[in-house]
Amino acid sequence: KTTSKPPPLPSPLRFSKFYQSNMRILVTGGAGFIGSHLVDKLMENEKNEVIVADNYFTGSKDNLRKWIGHPRFELIRHDVTQPLLVEVDQIYHLACPASPIFYKYNPVKTIKTNVIGTLNMLGLAKRVGARILLTSTSEVYGDPLIHPQPETYWGNVNPIGVRSCYDEGKRVAETLMFDYHRQHGIEIRIARIFNTYGPRMNIDDGRVVSNFIAQALRGEPLTVQKPGTQTRSFCYVSDMVDGLIRLMEGEHTGPINIGNPGEFTMVELAETVKELIKPDVEINMVENTPDDPRQRKPDITKAKELLGWEPKVKLRDGLPLMEEDFRLRLGISEG
């Protein structure tokens, strides 16, 4: 008999090699500030395929314009409070407004994004066996009574205040991550991100660095919220992205603080922006908002020891890079 044989099946080994070397990565909130820089870095590796899911609440397609149409890139308009069905190997879960004025704008939506959004991404990770990284926040330490803050500190958070939708939302998100890890064996990573700045921040998003730079460039007084002695520690976005990728690729669940330990009062920050950008600009003291943490500085011992990571860009070197981007977007030239 001369019946033709079916072609041989592809070797399972060839398939597994293919899948091992190619990584499909979901970035939720990838159209935002940190997310879009993370996407840039992930896309540099030709073995990565990147899918962004974002509802554009605070992010913008503009932040990703260089990747739209790229064969290894996909952009989905999606709200993470709704279930998402995709097949991926890794999930960087960033979706959540990060600036106080945006997360307070619709607090119920903020807490839904943190709780239901994280639950959905964990359900997805469980179904497809993906590793998932949550971008938690230094806000889980609240108005900290220990300084600087190590990961072992449980925090001092007001559960019913105007910031709680964000702080408590992220705390529940961390709880969900650990419960899925313990109960379902999901591979998790938790980064506790401290204040981050850099190009592509929303110009009018109300965060302190973007406010001061935009105000200085427009020749408006810098608005220091009282008392001005409160401190923050600012990490440049390229250092942040580097830390997040190391955490994802490493062997430790975290939580791990990722931030720059260089600590400044808001008056010092205003003086630095004034000196670097517009020496004759005024500094005005204005009213503050409730529950503003008085001090914040990461203890990064764990990141150094477990990830071999520490920030490289000093505030004085990072601010001019952000100034350049703000000048372009505001259409204000030098001089």
Ligand code: NAD
């Ligand atoms: P961002 O506001 O620029 O980015 C957040 C992105 O998430 C935006 O693109 C937004 O449209 C998207 N998003 C919001 N809600 C969504 C939803 N329901 N569904 C889908 N997409 C949604 O903020 P960022 O500064 O890039 O922050 C990114 C992550 O890092 C956030 O999880 C934030 O909590 C965390 N973080 C940031 C800082 C910081 O200083 N920037 C500090 C601590 C933690």
Ligand code: UDP
């Ligand atoms: N989920 C999702 N994508 C998936 C799998 C699950 O968005 O690929 C959502 C699902 O809709 C559910 C959540 O993740 O609301 C938690 O899923 P899990 O399977 O853990 O719980 P269950 O569906 O049993 O409540």
Ligand code: UDP
């Ligand atoms: N802040 C300020 N002027 C502004 C905006 C903020 O002095 O125009 C202060 C604010 O009171 C807080 C600090 O800067 O103490 C950081 O605020 P931001 O909203 O940037 O971040 P977060 O409070 O989430 O750390």
